[in-house]
Amino acid sequence: MSSVIKSVSIIGAGLMGAGIAQSIAAAPALIAKGVAVTLVDVGEDRLANGKKIISSSLARVAKKKFDGDKAQADAFVADTLARITFSTDAGLAAAHSDLVVEAIVENLDAKQKLFRDLDTRAPKTTIFASNTSSLPISEIAKSTLSRRDRFAGLHFFNPVPQMKLVEIVRTQELSDTAYASLKDLVVGMGKVGVECKDTPGFIVNRLLVPYMLEAIRMVERGEASKEDVDIAMKLGAGYPMGPFELADYVGLDTTKFITEGWFASGKGLQGKELVSPPASLGKLVEEGKFGRKNGEGFYKY
Numbered sequence: 001m002s003s004v005i006k007s008v009s010i011i012g013a014g015l016m017g018a019g020i021a022q023s024i025a026a027a028p029a030l031i032a033k034g035v036a037v038t039l040v041d042v043g044e045d046r047l048a049n050g051k052k053i054i055s056s057s058l059a060r061v062a063k064k065k066f067d068g069d070k071a072q073a074d075a076f077v078a079d080t081l082a083r084i085t086f087s088t089d090a091g092l093a094a095a096h097s098d099l100v101v102e103a104i105v106e107n108l109d110a111k112q113k114l115f116r117d118l119d120t121r122a123p124k125t126t127i128f129a130s131n132t133s134s135l136p137i138s139e140i141a142k143s144t145l146s147r148r149d150r151f152a153g154l155h156f157f158n159p160v161p162q163m164k165l166v167e168i169v170r171t172q173e174l175s176d177t178a179y180a181s182l183k184d185l186v187v188g189m190g191k192v193g194v195e196c197k198d199t200p201g202f203i204v205n206r207l208l209v210p211y212m213l214e215a216i217r218m219v220e221r222g223e224a225s226k227e228d229v230d231i232a233m234k235l236g237a238g239y240p241m242g243p244f245e246l247a248d249y250v251g252l253d254t255t256k257f258i259t260e261g262w263f264a265s266g267k268g269l270q271g272k273e274l275v276s277p278p279a280s281l282g283k284l285v286e287e288g289k290f291g292r293k294n295g296e297g298f299y300k301y
Ligand SMILES: CCCCCCCCCCCCC[C@H](O)CC(=O)SCCNC(=O)CCNC(=O)[C@H](O)C(C)(C)COP(=O)(O)OP(=O)(O)OC[C@H]1O[C@@H](n2cnc3c(N)ncnc32)[C@H](O)[C@@H]1OP(=O)(O)O
Pocket: 056, 057, 058, 060, 061, 064, 132, 133, 134, 156, 157, 158, 159, 160, 161, 162, 163, 200, 201, 205, 206, 207, 209, 210, 240, 241, 246, 250, 251, 254, 255, 258, 259, 262, 275
């Protein structure tokens, strides 16, 4: 049994939030149901950046979808953008939402503060979800008073318009109804939802990050070059990106920050050494080289 989600607010119009809003606004099944989507950020400049991310992504999708027909492609982009409401008022957006998805900075205090504030504004029936890569959902949910049965992780993957997977993270308190509602929305987005427990890294990051870090350590040990490791994993394991390309893609700062947190806490992690942050990762971040997002990481862009 699920309760239908007819209005969604995404808080955080950055790389992920913009992609989530776009994916909802462009989903035929959700358009048919009249699902409304609002994208929220702290200032007009951040909303403009989010709109730019969505517009350029839609342009790539439209070019393929309409086989270069510029008029149809432009109309598709304009129509999809028109289905997104842009706002700087998270409280007002939450007050009119069946689901609030948070995609703000990967910081527990910031996420807890946001949900504490929204808990007083959103209807009791509203489901809260976090797109966090690594923070425990149960810790984020602590900031709400009586919504633990409607608080989940909804972990999308980068780039959201392209990546089909969504991890639906269940705490012990999440109700079956809320889970089913989230699953229906994910299916309506044309994506595939998998269920996982609220454990470090959920499914993908728990496996992906130790692999990425071991690749960095392999190069530090002089066993292979980063270029050959990337080639090997693309041709040998069929990955679309090698580990160094992927680390640059998701952000070296994010990866270092999060793995340091996990290594320090070691909570719930078997084999802590698997996530010990390699020296060369830290050196690049100290030099301000974060990957694709600012032009240089392991590679130059
Ligand atoms: C042990 C405890 C651990 C604790 C936790 C630690 C966490 C550490 C933090 C890590 C960081 C966070 C990670 C996050 O939580 C989870 C993730 O997101 S992991 C990343 C997952 N993503 C991937 O693995 C990406 C793999 N790469 C690809 O799929 C492809 O390379 C690509 C990105 C899709 C790009 O494709 P390419 O062929 O390489 O290049 P193109 O540019 O030609 O694109 C191909 C095709 O796709 C279309 N496209 C690409 N990007 C977009 C976009 N943004 N919008 C729309 N369309 C896009 C493009 O048009 C092309 O289409 P075509 O023209 O070829 O038909």
